[in-house]
Amino acid sequence: MKAFTTIHSSAIPLPIENIDTDQIIPARFLKATTREGFGENLFCDWRYHKDGSEKADFVLNDLTYSGEILVAGANFGCGSSREHAAWAIGDYGFRVVVSSFFADIFKNNALNNGILPVQVSEDFLQKLFASIQQNPGTEITVDLDNQKISFEGGKASFDINSYKKMCLQKGYSDLDFLLSLREKIGAFEM
Amino acid sequence: MKNIFDKIWDAHIVQSVQDGPDVFYIDRHFIHEVTSPQAFTGLRERGLPVFRPKQTIATADHNVPTEDQDKLIKEALSRLQVDTLVSNCKEFGLELYGLGHPYQGIVHVIGPELGITQPGMTIVCGDSHTSTHGAFGCIAFGIGTSEVEQVLATQCILQQKAQSMRITIDGELGKGVTAKDLILYVISKLGTAGGTGHVVEYAGSAIRSLSMEGRMTVCNMSIEMGARGGLIAPDQTTFDYIKGREFAPQGVDWETAVMKWKELPSDPGATFDKEYHFDAADIEPMITYGTNPGMGLGISQRIPQKEDLASERDGRQLQKSLAYMNLQAGQPMLGQQIDYVFIGSCTNSRIEDLREVAAFVKGKKKADHVQVLIVPGSQQVREQSQKEGLDKILAEAGFFLREPGCSACLGMNEDKVPPGKYCVSTSNRNFEGRQGPGSRTFLASPLTAAAAAVAGKIVDVREYL
Numbered sequence: 211m212k213a214f215t216t217i218h219s220s221a222i223p224l225p226i227e228n229i230d231t232d233q234i235i236p237a238r239f240l241k242a243t244t245r246e247g248f249g250e251n252l253f254c255d256w257r258y259h260k261d262g263s264e265k266a267d268f269v270l271n272d273l274t275y276s277g278e279i280l281v282a283g284a285n286f287g288c289g290s291s292r293e294h295a296a297w298a299i300g301d302y303g304f305r306v307v308v309s310s311f312f313a314d315i316f317k318n319n320a321l322n323n324g325i326l327p328v329q330v331s332e333d334f335l336q337k338l339f340a341s342i343q344q345n346p347g348t349e350i351t352v353d354l355d356n357q358k359i360s361f362e363g364g365k366a367s368f369d370i371n372s373y374k375k376m377c378l379q380k381g382y383s384d385l386d387f388l389l390s391l392r393e394k395i396g397a398f399e400m
Numbered sequence: 401m402k403n404i405f406d407k408i409w410d411a412h413i414v415q416s417v418q419d420g421p422d423v424f425y426i427d428r429h430f431i432h433e434v435t436s437p438q439a440f441t442g443l444r445e446r447g448l449p450v451f452r453p454k455q456t457i458a459t460a461d462h463n464v465p466t467e468d469q470d471k472l473i474k475e476a477l478s479r480l481q482v483d484t485l486v487s488n489c490k491e492f493g494l495e496l497y498g499l500g501h502p503y504q505g506i507v508h509v510i511g512p513e514l515g516i517t518q519p520g521m522t523i524v525c526g527d528s529h530t531s532t533h534g535a536f537g538c539i540a541f542g543i544g545t546s547e548v549e550q551v552l553a554t555q556c557i558l559q560q561k562a563q564s565m566r567i568t569i570d571g572e573l574g575k576g577v578t579a580k581d582l583i584l585y586v587i588s589k590l591g592t593a594g595g596t597g598h599v600v601e602y603a604g605s606a607i608r609s610l611s612m613e614g615r616m617t618v619c620n621m622s623i624e625m626g627a628r629g630g631l632i633a634p635d636q637t638t639f640d641y642i643k644g645r646e647f648a649p650q651g652v653d654w655e656t657a658v659m660k661w662k663e664l665p666s667d668p669g670a671t672f673d674k675e676y677h678f679d680a681a682d683i684e685p686m687i688t689y690g691t692n693p694g695m696g697l698g699i700s701q702r703i704p705q706k707e708d709l710a711s712e713r714d715g716r717q718l719q720k721s722l723a724y725m726n727l728q729a730g731q732p733m734l735g736q737q738i739d740y741v742f743i744g745s746c747t748n749s750r751i752e753d754l755r756e757v758a759a760f761v762k763g764k765k766k767a768d769h770v771q772v773l774i775v776p777g778s779q780q781v782r783e784q785s786q787k788e789g790l791d792k793i794l795a796e797a798g799f800f801l802r803e804p805g806c807s808a809c810l811g812m813n814e815d816k817v818p819p820g821k822y823c824v825s826t827s828n829r830n831f832e833g834r835q836g837p838g839s840r841t842f843l844a845s846p847l848t849a850a851a852a853a854v855a856g857k858i859v860d861v862r863e864y865l
Contacts, residue, residue: 227716228593230831232832237810237811238811240434241434241480242477288593289528291542293435293544311593322546371419373418384546385554387558388423389553391414394415395554399425
């Protein structure tokens with residue numbers, strides 16, 4: 211897993227609530243047996259017409275917006291447990307998702323793929339949306355070490371448990387840690 | 401004093417990580433073809449075996465066709481995924497109830513019907529509807545593929561303990577009101593994120609009177625209010641269901657197991673982080689009108705107006721959903737024309753569901769313009785319905801029983817609802833495009849779905865009973 215450092219980037223805004231994982235990556239794209247290439251179909255049904263041409267009014271097709279940060283409405287990632295949603299977001303090039311609320315399974319899946327879910331207050335989120343709308347180039351800084359997110363119009367702290375933070379900082383995966391415990395797990399089974 | 405969730409959770413901690421998650425031991429792990437291939441690749445890359453192969457059970461369900469399962473799968477990518485599962489199970493020494501096996505079926509239907517799912521267990525699967533197994537008094541939840549790999553490699557995952565919630569539903573469900581209506585009602589009250597971060601215990605007399613099938617339907621949809629899992633304390637109904645099943649404890653082991661299971665229910669006076677109470681008598685047959693499972697209402701009600709909603713956010717969601725569904729605020733749901741009916745999925749494809757539908761449609765016919773897809777949850781459910789002659793009753797009404805799989809719940813196989821068409825579905829999600837690109841879903845109980853198929857529109861099933 212790629213280690214996470216401080217990110218300075220503009221953002222892509224998606225001010226929609228309850229974005230479920232079927233919107234992030236529809237089920238018909240889950241037939242791959244590898245982890246790569248899902249970014250192409252990220253938000254597929256919002257992003258493309260049936261004939262495969264781009265829908266001009268969808269934000270990913272709007273060249274005004276770019277960046278490694280996705281800013282989305284509350285309850286992001288609800289629905290299915292498909293890790294493909296996190297893979298699609300990562301594969302597209304996002305390292306951070308900012309929202310006022312995340313679904314549990316998505317949050318775990320994101321963290322397991324080096325994507326940082328930053329949970330902020332609804333008020334902060336709305337200010338951030340407003341700022342991006344006014345100036346699409348709004349630069350946002352996400353500082354994992356100090357657990358701070360800031361932009362010209364505001365700053366806030368965010369929570370992350372210290373174990374997961376360490377994993378992100380060092381690029382460790384849970385599996386490395388669990389494998390070191392196999393003897394202990396064997397003893398637990400007795 | 402402990403609640404049932406604490407009891408099971410605490411008994412499965414291998415190690416606690418300071419200010420971090422617990423190393424959480426998993427008793428049973430189910431896998432299917434869609435969320436497992438990358439996990440096996442991970443094992444292969446590290447040269448790891450499966451740590452406890454006997455505790456993982458595999459089946460093919462998401463991608464499989466529901467006709468001609470004895471023939472080659474037509475769609476190349478689906479075939480590759482199913483074949484990959486077969487070769488992975490062979491390579492790593494795992495039991496597979498794949499296509500052609502008499503135990504094949506939807507992963508959350510076969511676990512319980514084989515007696516693999518038992519009270520007090522921790523159960524995971526790369527599928528959010530793993531919460532279904534909580535009906536037996538288990539901690540059961542969906543995980544991502546990285547976690548599937550962790551379970552395969554170590555039989556553990558790292559989990560932050562969830563908070564606890566109790567939802568008590570007392571009273572008696574009315575005529576024509578089922579477990580599905582009960583859970584759709586609860587989700588409509590709590591919203592799609594009302595349970596996030598929590599494991600829910602369902603309690604109260606209305607829950608106690610449900611069959612195991614009904615309890616599975618309730619726990620199945622816990623994830624639709626964001627909950628990590630849902631569970632119901634085991635009781636005599638639970639024990640009677642498990643007894644004698646293929647993998648259930650036998651003889652002396654049975655007696656010992658039941659004694660242990662009887663200690664699982666929450667201690668009197670145990671507390672929960674959150675509590676809700678509902679009255680079963682307030683619940684009507686339910687139907688959803690929007691694009692998340694929280695957007696449901698009693699069948700006799702009208703779609704709300706923006707002004708009726710609690711927050712601006714709900715108002716925005718309403719507008720967006722109604723535009724997608726091509727419905728109007730304030731319109732009644734009764735009389736809404738429909739094109740498709742889907743009876744199936746891990747929520748409602750068990751024998752009891754098929755019995756209920758067959759009893760209702762006996763001597764009736766589906767409306768000409770309605771396409772009906774009826775898909776049993778497993779080979780065993782299919783076989784049982786044939787034994788009971790349900791398949792014939794259904795066929796006479798124009799409901800042709802297909803072969804088991806997830807089918808039109810998520811449209812990964814050929815079973816899809818076409819763009820713009822309305823489907824009354826017994827599944828669990830009405831998200832945009834869930835049943836096929838552009839499809840429009842109304843979630844309901846098997847009874848309400850059957851009644852809609854016959855009437856050709858949404859009707860109040862109580863008027864037909």
